[in-house]
Amino acid sequence: MKAVVIGGGIAGLLAARVLTESFDDVVVLERDKLSDEPEYRAGVPQGRHVHGLLVRGGEIMEGLFPGLRDELVEAGAHLMDAGEMRILNPLGWVASTRTGLPLLVVSRPLLETHVRRRVTAKIVDDVQVTGLSFRGSTVDGVLTADGRVDADLVVDASGRSSKLPKWLAGAGIVVPEPDEVDSRTGYATRLYTAPEGFPVVIAESLASPDVSRGGIVMRIEGDRLMVTAQGAGGDHPPRDPEGFQRFLDSLRGPIAGMLAEAEPLTPAYLFARTASRRFAFERTPGWPGGLVAVGDAVCVFNPVYGQGMTVAAMAALLFRRHEDFSAKGCRDFQRKVAKTAQSAWVLSSNADQGWVEGAHAPGPIKRAFGWYMKKWQVALVHDQDVFRRFVRVVHMVDSPAALMNPVVFRRLAKYSRRDPRRGRRRAGPNPR
Incomplete structure (x- = not known):
């Protein structure tokens, strides 16, 4: 039995790790060209910004990869x-x-690199997946720019940029329109040197409708600070150094003053694709066998809340308790994925509603x-x-x-x- 996972990010790697327990052959197809060392990559544009690995997510990863936590701390986390x-x-x-x-507390590149080193599935990088291969009402592989890869199970873990609804539409399968909550949040991040004694994490939270600006500073490997300035409701921080500093100076808390002795190491990088969105794949008529989706391909959260990696980890564990990947079995699996994400969706989407432009009462x-x-x-x-x-x-x-x-x-x-x-x-x- 062979499983093919589309996407080599955290969701895809964790899914592949669990699938190796029940499939003879597991292959991960990643669009980016991967490095053996922790580096930012195009497929994870949010990777340059603060990432939150919640406690539950950390527990799951430690269970899947015993000793990972100590390994990361030794590497500077x-x-x-x-x-x-x-x-x-x-x-x-x-x-x-x-x-x-x-x-x-760890940067996304360091975490992903160490998880990838632990995964025993075959990881093939620089592969562009262009669609799904069907045999009747069952997905039996994926199409790539170079040909076709057969599979008994295809897992879409390609993230926020997933083309799954489009691919299914090409086969006459119409996915319901997604739920979406857009707080119009944007943020900018710079790396700084870490002054002696600087806290591991200090944050200033946003709250609608009055507190549109906030930020978070996190110590990462290399004795550096990752400084992310956040603005909701369209009040985004600038990218130029002077504008970025003015934004920090405008915060209520002491972050700007605490950085007075820190030296900037990088430019400020922007990210504003923060709308939360979830697809009801479990309610899609005609959902095929041999196909499931996890992670941001199903439900993407405003990254401000740091929920994505943990929800992806919880979804990966579902593969341990699921053996039926017929059309009905895949629909059942998607119901479990939706249930896994429900609590996180309620907490974050309700918090963001106050920023939604033109929202109903x-x-x-x-x-x-x-x-x-x-x-x-x-x-x-x-x-x-x-x-x-x-x-x-x-x-x-x-x-x-x-x-x-x-x-x-x-x-x-x-x-x-x-x-x-x-x-x-x-x-x-x-x-x-």
């Missing part, structure tokens, strides 16, 4: 407690505290969700237990249902009576 990030929300500094959750459920999250913003500044629970949900260790239990309601009620303006903590001084 940082390991910290997820609750000790310095985060400035619209009402002040959150009540950071230890959670016991290990958070791996929210319904009662979304209004209630927005009201509830504002209460959380107040509580996160004052209550370490609330923050600890929040961290576990954001990092997908616990379900969002954990935010809805009676203990949480009682704690939130305590802070809902407090005037948020009086409860706000000032942005300065330097929170080292």
